[in-house]
Amino acid sequence: MNGRLVARRVGIVALCVLSLVACVGLAWWQWQRFESASGTWQNLGYVLQWPLFGLFPAFMFWRLRKLRAQHSRAQHSAQHHAAPQPPEPPPKPPRAPERPARQDEDDPELAAYNDYLAELNARHQETQR
Incomplete structure (x- = not known):
């Protein structure tokens, strides 16, 4: 791997970790609001939502890597298994x-x-x- 790709991946991982830390902090803040005298059930809902929002960038990074790997495997197998045939003209x-x-x-x-x-x-x- 070249240095640019490594730097990009490190940046994406750092962004995912920063997102998770920020969202867990927001969940903690909503938990404190829920426990206060003016807390509502909506605050508890946010307590459950914020960690999911924090995990979403990591999930997207994982999903994009998985899709890219599937795409490259499909291209690789298509190149080695069959020679391309010219498309048939559509029927009139x-x-x-x-x-x-x-x-x-x-x-x-x-x-x-x-x-x-x-x-x-x-x-x-x-x-x-």
Whole structure:
């Protein structure tokens, strides 16, 4: 590992530890507020939440490392197992059957919309087979 990567990881770990320490301190403060005469159940809820907030950066660091390792393993296995094949061209969509002209529709916009719907239906029927 190079020095820059080590420094980055040390910085991330230091940030995670600092976050945990700060959030545990806030949890302690909320516990003192809960025990005081003006304390409420909301303060107790914060006592339970603050440590989770403090652990979240460490969890994210662990999760990102795990995902990066999975991604690199997948790339490594894909490179060694199979040669890349050219992708097949997508099939051409079927043409909608020619429909006779409708004499009862005077609106060309409505006729174009109906033709479009018929084409979509024909495509759907082809994919269902």
